[in-house]
Amino acid sequence: MGIIIFIYGLVIGSFLNLCIYRIPNNESISYPPSHCTSCGNKIKWYDLIPVISYIILKGRCRFCNEKISVMYPLIEAFTGILFVSLYYKYGLSFYFFKYAVFVSTLIVIGMIDLKTTDVYFNTIVFGIITGIAFTLLKFHNNIILSNILGAAFSAGIIALIVILTKGMGWGDVEICFVSGLYLGFKLSIIMLFLSFVLGAIVGIVLIVLKIKSRKDFIPFGPFISIASIFTVFWGEKMINLYINKLML
Ligand SMILES: [Zn+2]
Numbered sequence: 001m002g003i004i005i006f007i008y009g010l011v012i013g014s015f016l017n018l019c020i021y022r023i024p025n026n027e028s029i030s031y032p033p034s035h036c037t038s039c040g041n042k043i044k045w046y047d048l049i050p051v052i053s054y055i056i057l058k059g060r061c062r063f064c065n066e067k068i069s070v071m072y073p074l075i076e077a078f079t080g081i082l083f084v085s086l087y088y089k090y091g092l093s094f095y096f097f098k099y100a101v102f103v104s105t106l107i108v109i110g111m112i113d114l115k116t117t118d119v120y121f122n123t124i125v126f127g128i129i130t131g132i133a134f135t136l137l138k139f140h141n142n143i144i145l146s147n148i149l150g151a152a153f154s155a156g157i158i159a160l161i162v163i164l165t166k167g168m169g170w171g172d173v174e175i176c177f178v179s180g181l182y183l184g185f186k187l188s189i190i191m192l193f194l195s196f197v198l199g200a201i202v203g204i205v206l207i208v209l210k211i212k213s214r215k216d217f218i219p220f221g222p223f224i225s226i227a228s229i230f231t232v233f234w235g236e237k238m239i240n241l242y243i244n245k246l247m248l
Contacts, residue, residue, distance in 0.1 A: 005084050005087040006080045006081075008083060009082065009083030010050035010051060010076050010077070011050060012079055013076035014048070014076050016108050017075050019123075020115070023120050023122065023123060024112055024120065036066065041064070050076040051080075071111075075111065079104065085233065086100055086232075089233065094134075098134045099182075099232050102130075102182045102228070105126060105127045106228050106229055108123055110221055111222075113225075117217060119171025119175060121174075127175075127178035128177070128178060131147070131182050135181065146184035147180070150182075150184045151181040151188075154176035154188045155180060157176070158173045158176045158192075176192070176224060179191055179224060183231055186239060187231050190231050191227050191228050192227075194226075194227035194230055195223045195227040195228075198226060199220055
């Protein structure tokens with residue numbers, strides 16, 4: 001079963017690539033079929049096999065020989081690994097489907113933010129609608145309250161930072177709203193904490209390595225995405241560890 005889930009993840013990853021590329025260009029994600037972004041030639045079905053096609057074609061277009069970004073197979077492989085990890089953690093349960101949709105949304109939002117430093121509203125709307133849907137499917141007062149609190153709290157903290165320091169953007173507020181809605185209140189705190197730690201570490205490394213200067217803008221969305229994915233897998237563990245420490 002694991003291998004089927006992995007292949008399913010690869011295929012979804014391939015679709016996420018298409019979203020990452022087309023949404024910022026205001027192109028439809030359903031039409032036209034996949035084509036080379038350089039020469040426009042339609043890509044043959046046998047060249048659309050996730051990861052494998054990239055290796056067979058040695059990372060180049062069959063027609064114009066233009067290099068294909070290594071991000072494509074990496075996103076496919078990453079999605080496949082995430083899906084199979086979710087499967088081993090949650091089985092084919094409600095939480096598998098919920099978090100599969102969540103991590104897929106985060107990959108698209110995070111990657112688009114990384115590439116364009118913009119957050120696209122339709123991706124946020126998708127996150128909010130699915131987040132509400134999954135909240136209502138597990139209809140339980142505590143869960144509904146926790147998810148609403150998570151969304152309001154995460155978005156609120158970042159909004160405060162935006163207003164006070166202008167160091168982040170309203171796009172970050174929107175991503176945190178989606179993440180809070182999916183994760184609930186307790187896990188949202190972990191997610192925020194990890195985003196800041198991750199952002200600080202990467203920011204310092206980029207400045208020390210002189211890749212970015214202190215004045216450069218570094219999009220924060222990718223950190224929220226990675227932190228949220230991390231929280232899906234290890235958030236509960238981190239909370240338990242912390243509570244155990246308090247007890248000792
Ligand atoms: Zn081409």
